[in-house]
Amino acid sequence: MDYLPNIIFAIILILGIGYFAKNVKSLIRNIKLGQDVDVSDHKSQRWKNMAMIALGQSKMVRRPIAGFLHVVVYVGFIIINIEVLEIIIDGLFGTHRIGLKILPESVYGFLIGSFEILAVLVFVSVTLFWIRRNVIKLKRFWKSEMTSWPKNDANFILYFEMVLMTLFLVMNATDVHFQHLNSGNVISQFIAPWFGNLSEGVLHLIERTAWWWHIIGILIFLNYLYFSKHLHILLAFPNTYYGKIAPKGQLNNLEAVTKEVKMMMDPNIDPFAAPAEGAEAEIPAKFGASDVQDLSWVQLLNAYTCTECGRCTSECPANLTGKKLSPRKIMMDTRDRLEEVGKNIDANKGEFKDDNKQLLGDYITTEELWACTTCNACTEACPVSIDPLSIILEMRRYLVMxxxxxxxxxxxxxxxxxxxxxxxxxxxxxxLNWKDE
Incomplete structure (x- = not known):
């Protein structure tokens, strides 16, 4: 029976990681539904973009207040969760604060002290995010596409982070042995007096409860990501790596169309000659895109990476002048349709069954598409290198061709x-008649 908590912990850990792995497998399957595209070029520039944009948050800080708060949450949350490694070892092997047995007390104290300071900074930053979203009500968070689920989703994540930071500090504050060390309890020492009238047994119960809920909360948070806009925590890195390298105003040309135009302009080509063998295969089955399967896998990765922050829409000139277009909605609709297609495949044993729906028309209207000025303001504004314009242009191409x-x-x-x-x-x-006027 002494090993029962360790067995329960192992089961919870396996279930949590297993369910996450299952969702990751579905995510990869859905992204691979897109058309293949070669993004193996400019590797050094791609690595640089990932380091600067995803890791360095270079585009986030263009809006200083939100950027600074996001950096605090991003850095703090990642660093604090280094302690998850200690929790996993303790949970599996029945130890308690294994770090104290491996590291010098001063080093361990420095690490935990840093984690506690970051936990407070994360809590404060998340609270400010909640105020900006729900009290100040910044306009970009309340656009028409931000229905009940997108608004609730954003708040759920904020609540998650508040609770996880609180559990971490309570866990430290009620750990009698840790408090007696008086090393690393830079914040929790001020919380400990709140529990001063409780017996050591009750304190141990509170500490264990906070410890268990902290790790369970992290596993719940991990698995919630797949259903949330916060999937960008994981996908921002590949998305910035595979992001567009070419100049933003450069459009892609269809090789089959380009070849045909060149043939029409070449006086040496016989227009009545029979096509060369294999020429028919070069013509694509469909010009442009009407559904998610017609888009490239990079565009589908973009859709899953969208943070719904609304920076693209807040800088879109069409949206600012009252037109229906919202680049954020384009990405949200693409992701929603892709999820619908994925569920269709799951329900039909790996095969897609025609549901008489498509992205164009059922999700995105032609009015939205033709409102776009192709100015690239949305792609420039996106903090994780998402390109809504490329999807708009592919659907326009379908409509025209x-x-x-x-x-x-x-x-x-x-x-x-x-x-x-x-x-x-x-x-x-x-x-040239104008010159005579």
């Missing part, structure tokens, strides 16, 4: 280019 469903103004422009060699409705012979 597959559906011939461009707006009247755009159709007129393309007709003018075809007939007059310019976007304007003037004969080529009259093009």
């Amino acid at each position: 597959e559906q011939s469903a461009a707006p009247t103004e755009l159709n007129n422009m393309m007709s003018n280019i075809e007939n007059n060699g310019a976007p304007w409705p003037y004969n080529q012979m009259d093009r």
